[in-house]
Amino acid sequence: MPGPPPDGEPVPSDGSLPDSALRDVGRRGFGVYVHVPFCASRCGYCDFNTYTASELGGGASREGYADAVLAELRLAATVTGARVDTVFVGGGTPTLLDPGDLGRILEGIDKTWGLAGDAEITTEANPESVDPRSLRALRGAGYTRISLGMQSAAPAVLAILDRKHTAGRAPQAAIEAREAGFDHVNLDLIYGTPGERPEDFAASLDAVIEAGVDHVSAYSLIVEDGTRMAAKMRRGELPYPEDDVAADRYLAAEAALGGTGFSWYEVSNWATSPQARCRHNLLYWTGGDWWGLGPGAHSHVGGVRWWNVKHPTAYAKRVAEGVSPGLGREILTDADRHVEDVMLRVRLSDGLPTAALDAAGLAGAARALADGLLEPDAYAGGRIVLTLRGRLLADAVIRDLLP
Template identity: 65%
Template structure:
């Protein structure tokens, strides 16, 4: 949820979508993303659209947020009309969604169910900082229909957490996983970050060991990105910390792959590993495979039928628009067929299932053959008509995707 919104065409006050966006509505998977923009403190590396209590200002209230978000759910129903749209996935992200009372999160989920209906077996996830949940709050979420928890662990080393400005203690994430299991959650993810300044290979191995020992069925591991405007970027610019090194990041990725695979996890997207197909994050797969979703909340992005739009950024502006029955949409764009094809390639090639060779542009065939010869694509899937990244290809995925587009 980036903090700077792009420009685009105006969104009508009604939120009405172009007729082209509604074509085929219901034939593609449909989900909801709910952005909760509140944090106790701002992590030094974070560039997301989040606000501490001191930053909110007048006109925005954490107490009233659930009711405001529900108004956007009702707007979504009006905009999308009477099409039958069972919601296959719901994902609460942030910020820290679990700073809201668990009853508020459940209330938003129930509004989605009332307006659209949750599909049988729907996946309902929420992110959480480990210190923002208790056994009791997790039980309320599970009883209220949530099926999956995702905890921001980041590291098991105290000095690494300090560089990231994370406030939880190293062992808290593992305890939160156990509490989630006790509350009845079958699916639990831990997020990790590698190549933080000051982190060593042994630190990273210790974090992976701790994550595995906690017993999640899904682990996401991301290389630290230094975003302009963050406290971390300022510290690096002043020379207090070194810039993360790409070669170090590649080595850390190889360590992750080795340790996670040895523990029974398998990669299904470049930065995501799961113990089974059932443990994969279905909401993210909806994004990566061209589904439709409505993003609720300030700064949230949505996509329906090739039209993409994004909401106003500040919670006060967001609440003010919905209070008078207007869409909180800030701007939108209609993706041309070529743009959608490029985006599909960018996303699907990062998946373990790969991309069908028959759908490549003719101009990309030579680059694809070169990638195969260079060991970036797996030979056996290639023979069956699919471009699937090798381990080396995963390290160079961004460059390969540029070659193929």
């Protein structure tokens, strides 16, 4: 189940922001994230803010969800305005909503702030939740990019993860999305699942390559407290993930994807061209602004971060009353923003300017360079860029660059 929300100061009932936060809205890009909290079933490793029908109880439904989001949009319109460069609809399983409702949400965003002519508009989807008809409807509604949760091509691994789709469904859905006219298609993989063999992950990599997608995300399994998988591991029913195995899987991903036209642009993300990179995620990673709609959604505008109430019923009640669904917020200090900038930009292939580091950070960078964790040519040109070995040890490098 979802964990508790973070601490923070109260959000004003009208959602208003300090003038200082509104001064340069959109200067680094402006995006909209829409959280859809519904799932047909809960995966054993998931601790996202999502709910199955049995977990929801009364007062919230898929059928009325688009109207609740549109009500929050009306409130947001009174707080700030900026042209929208990217939209990302995530979850949960957004495609449990009718394509018409996802289209209405997109129309509402356009009417509220205006979509840029070249806006990237993404929806996540589980492979079993889409078909050629729904994919054509989504593309017709204006969605340009789809991200499909494949996780693995091995039936045994899917079973351990509690995924409901068959092993071949995700690559087939990716092909159907291309045929429906989506500009960009991503497949998500998870590696390091207990019981996953090297040949299982190799088969997964082969499958995403053969599907003809232009973007792949691959993440090491993280076991979160409170999940069914964590409980099984505590009881000894499943072994814990191993760091060495995760490193081997990452190297296998880099070899397979790098050998077939993909290039890494963030530690866990590969694309076939700069145009195929996820612009919405890049907005997060480079300090842009975004408004998060929906229960539990987080937002960031001008150094102010806030988060909505988590439960869909509480969310729907607040927006119906014209009250901000924001539960808490924090105003980031310059030091906070520096830490986040280093943490996120070091993970990018474009790297971090060395000028962004203080004396202690530069000393840490020199150590990382000597240890073979940074690219020498980039460093000589004034940028911190991780080598392949550096990507494996990215968290350690980042810690050494920060106070």
